[in-house]
Amino acid sequence: xxxxxxxxxxxxxxxxxxxxxxxxxxxxxxxxxxxxxxxxxxxxxxxxxxxxxxxxxxxxxxxxxxxxxxxxxxxxxxxxxxxxxxxxxxxxxxxxxxxxxxxxxxxxxxxxxxxxxxxxxxxxxxxxxxxxxxxxxxxxxxxxxxxxxxxxxxxxxxxxxxxxxxxxxxxxxxxxxxxxxxxxxxxxxxxxxxxxxxxxxxxxxxxxxxxxxxxxxxxxxxxxxxxxxxxxxxxxxxxxxxxxxxxxxxxxxxxxxxxxxxxxxxxxxxxxxxxxxxxxxxxxxxxxxxxxxxxxxxxxxxxxxxxxxxxxxxxxxxxxxxxxxxxxxxxxxxxxxxxxxxxxxxxxxxxxxxxxxxxxxxxxxxxxxxxxxx
Amino acid sequence: xxxxxxxxxxxxxxxxxxxxxxxxxxxxxxxxxxxxxxxxxxxxxxxxxxxxxxxxxxxxxxxxxxxxxxxxxxxxxxxxxxxxxxxxxxxxxxxxxxxxxxxxxxxxxxxxxxxxxxxxxxxxxxxxxxxxxxxxxxxxxxxxxxx
Numbered sequence: 001x002x003x004x005x006x007x008x009x010x011x012x013x014x015x016x017x018x019x020x021x022x023x024x025x026x027x028x029x030x031x032x033x034x035x036x037x038x039x040x041x042x043x044x045x046x047x048x049x050x051x052x053x054x055x056x057x058x059x060x061x062x063x064x065x066x067x068x069x070x071x072x073x074x075x076x077x078x079x080x081x082x083x084x085x086x087x088x089x090x091x092x093x094x095x096x097x098x099x100x101x102x103x104x105x106x107x108x109x110x111x112x113x114x115x116x117x118x119x120x121x122x123x124x125x126x127x128x129x130x131x132x133x134x135x136x137x138x139x140x141x142x143x144x145x146x147x148x149x150x151x152x153x154x155x156x157x158x159x160x161x162x163x164x165x166x167x168x169x170x171x172x173x174x175x176x177x178x179x180x181x182x183x184x185x186x187x188x189x190x191x192x193x194x195x196x197x198x199x200x201x202x203x204x205x206x207x208x209x210x211x212x213x214x215x216x217x218x219x220x221x222x223x224x225x226x227x228x229x230x231x232x233x234x235x236x237x238x239x240x241x242x243x244x245x246x247x248x249x250x251x252x253x254x255x256x257x258x259x260x261x262x263x264x265x266x267x268x269x270x271x272x273x274x275x276x277x278x279x280x281x282x283x284x285x286x287x288x289x290x291x292x293x294x295x296x297x298x299x300x301x302x303x304x305x306x307x308x309x310x311x312x313x314x315x316x317x318x319x320x321x322x323x324x325x326x327x328x329x330x331x332x333x334x335x336x337x338x339x340x341x342x343x344x345x346x347x348x349x350x351x352x353x354x355x356x357x358x359x360x361x362x363x364x365x366x367x368x369x370x371x372x373x374x
Numbered sequence: 375x376x377x378x379x380x381x382x383x384x385x386x387x388x389x390x391x392x393x394x395x396x397x398x399x400x401x402x403x404x405x406x407x408x409x410x411x412x413x414x415x416x417x418x419x420x421x422x423x424x425x426x427x428x429x430x431x432x433x434x435x436x437x438x439x440x441x442x443x444x445x446x447x448x449x450x451x452x453x454x455x456x457x458x459x460x461x462x463x464x465x466x467x468x469x470x471x472x473x474x475x476x477x478x479x480x481x482x483x484x485x486x487x488x489x490x491x492x493x494x495x496x497x498x499x500x501x502x503x504x505x506x507x508x509x510x511x512x513x514x515x516x517x518x519x520x521x
Contacts, residue, residue, distance in 0.1 A: 014414055016483035023476050027466035030459065043455045046414065051407055 006035055010042045109346035109365070112188050112320045114149030115172030121162025121196070128166075128174065138164070142196040152177040157197040167191040168209070171322035178205070181216035182223065187298055188319040189244070212240045212299050215257075230263040230278050239270075240295050246315055249277040249285075253295035301342045307335045310358065314369065321346045322365065329371030332358055379403045379446070386442040397437075400446065401430050408454050415458045417478035425461075429453050 009026040012018045018026060029035050118126040121140045128136075128146060136144040136151070140162050143154035151166065151174065168174050168190050176184040179197050186192055190209025203223040215223045217236030225232040227243045227250055237257025243250040252261050254270040261268050261276040266284045268276050275290030297304030303316055310332050314325040320342055340349065350360065359370035379385055379399065388396035405426050412425035432453050433440075440449060465471040 013479070016417070016479045018476075018479065020476050023479070024466075024472065027462055027472060027475075031463045031466035036459075039459060040455055043415075043458070044451060047407075047411055047451050050411060050414070 003029075003035065003038055005029070006038060007042065010039070014046065109321050109323060111343055111345065112171035112173060112322070114174060116151075116166050116168045116174035116186070118144075118151065119165040119167065121164065129172075140196070149173070150175040150177070153179040153196065155179055155181065157199060161195050161197045161199055163193055163195055165191055165193040169322065170319050178203075178216075180218065180221075180223075183214040185212040185299055187211065188322075207241055207243060209244055210240070210242045210298070212238075212296060214238050230261065233260045233262065234258075240299075242295065244315070244319070249279045251295060252276045252278075253290055253292055255292055255296065298342065303340045303342060309333075309335055310369065314367075317346075317349065317367075321349070324366045325369060326366060327369050327371075332369065332371065382446060383442045386440055386446060390437050390440055390442065392437070397434060400433070404447065404450050405430065408450065411454060412458060416461065417475060417482055421461070425454065425457055428457050432457075 006026075006029050009018065009022055009029065012022065013026055030039050113129075115129045118128055118136070118138075120126065120138045120142070124139060126136065126138070128151065131146055133147050134145065136146050138144055141158045141160065142162070142164070143156060143158070145152045145154075153176075157179075166174060166176055166186060168186050168188055170189045172188050174186045176186060176192065178184065178194055180203060182203075184192055184205075187210035190207070190211060192211060193206040195204075198221060201221060203218070203221050204226060205224070206226045208227070211225075213223075213225065213234075215234050215236050215238075219235055223234045223236075225234070225241060227241055230243075230250060230252075232239070232241065232252050234257065237259055238255040239257075239259055240253045240255070241250065242253075252259065252270065253275045254272050256272055258272075259270050261270065261278070261284065263278055263282055263284050266282075268284055268286045270276055270286070273290060273292055275287040275292075275295065277285045277287060279285070291306055294304045294306050303313070303320075305313055311327075317323065318325045323346065350362075361368040361370065385396050385399055389400055408429050409422050409426050412422035413419065416422050416425065429450065433450065436453075440446065465475050
């Protein structure tokens with residue numbers, strides 16, 4: 001005879017709704033051997049409800065729609081991917097259900113690392129990842145010290161100021177301390193041009209790609225980041241600029257302090273937590289509640305995706321793993337949500353994609369993403 | 375859609391014969407379900423992870439009892455249920471465990487769905503780095519995973 005009380009307590013336990021007294025009662029009922037069979041049946045029914053009746057498979061290439069599912073079902077997809085990917089936590093909302101293609105990864109492609117080239121005043125190029133730690137011979141009397149993945153410029157003013165450019169390849173990143181103490185983290189496929197001393201009334205640098213800035217405070221010498229004709233003026237603050245050519249907008253995200261973003265006659269002032277977006281037509285838009293976490297996840301070694309489509313994620317993968325991504329047929333539909341670690345090997349990263357039902361093929365350093373199969 | 379592993383009978387025969395790769399396939403296929411199920415009962419990520427480990431270690435140790443002609447999932451469900459029930463029974467007798475369980479349950483109850491997701495994601499990310507690599511290491515030892 002089914003025990004109504006056990007059944008009710010069981011359901012409340014699953015729903016996290018028991019009082020301390022009820023929890024005590026519930027656990028004691030479970031401990032009672034006479035309820036063993038029934039408890040076991042209730043658990044089986046729970047498994048059934050979670051995975052079979054609802055259609056949640058061990059792999060989440062299924063309909064997982066945020067608003068329709070209970071939170072734990074959404075997490076289901078996330079967690080499963082997390083464990084399989086060994087450091088990835090992503091889920092993927094798709095509108096269609098389809099079989100999963102399993103494609104072996106032929107060769108291991110490692111994630112990006114500390115790689116950059118420094119071009120000094122006379123045009124000479126120094127490959128930093130092949131340079132020993134210590135003083136870097138720039139040939140122009142600038143005092144530069146290299147440690148692992150970081151270049152530090154001395155605050156002393158050299159006899160002659162010249163311009164240096166640090167360039168990261170795809171799959172590279174580098175940290176830089178400018179002569180004024182400003183810290184810059186340069187992401188993959190990016191560059192920063194700067195003087196070896198800030199002697200004028202302003203501090204001007206030029207960025208391509210993506211950089212995170214912690215600008216040393218100096219109210220008398222405003223710091224300007226110039227990006228593609230856009231200027232970000234700062235006094236002392238933390239912010240991120242994402243200005244990759246293949247992205248639709250240039251995003252300036254402010255974490256601390258205040259910055260002014262100017263493009264032509266348009267200007268907008270940012271408060272912490274806000275983002276300025278400049279599109280290709282030159283329109284500047286202020287996002288009042290920006291996703292700062294997403295904008296700066298790369299600094300913490302993560303890909304954080306908040307509803308990015310396949311192409312947006314692939315652009316990041318392409319830059320970090322130094323691979324080319326091409327599409328065969330229509331772009332697979334769906335959106336990524338979640339995080340993965342940027343320290344995964346490419347094969348681990350693709351394991352994640354595989355479980356999300358993305359069909360792909362690897363040919364050397366080219367990744368071919370195939371259209372959704374009907 | 376079937377939840378069966380591709381070629382499950384053949385895979386299970388290899389598992390019984392002690393094939394580490396076959397074990398790994400089984401592990402990869404079922405561990406997600408075991409984790410999620412365990413999380414609903416333990417209300418704790420670390421305990422859910424522990425459950426996954428124990429269940430699959432038990433499966434490996436008792437692989438001789440697997441019937442390749444039958445589906446593996448009911449067997450995994452049984453091992454998982456027994457492990458979780460044992461844990462809950464322990465909590466019935468241990469005030470400290472019971473209090474902790476109540477707190478974990480309450481922590482889940484007092485958060486909105488979105489908040490909960492965000493929180494779990496942040497925690498899991500950390501655990502992915504800390505614990506899961508350890509967990510994988512542990513399995514790597516017994517499985518000899520190629521990498």
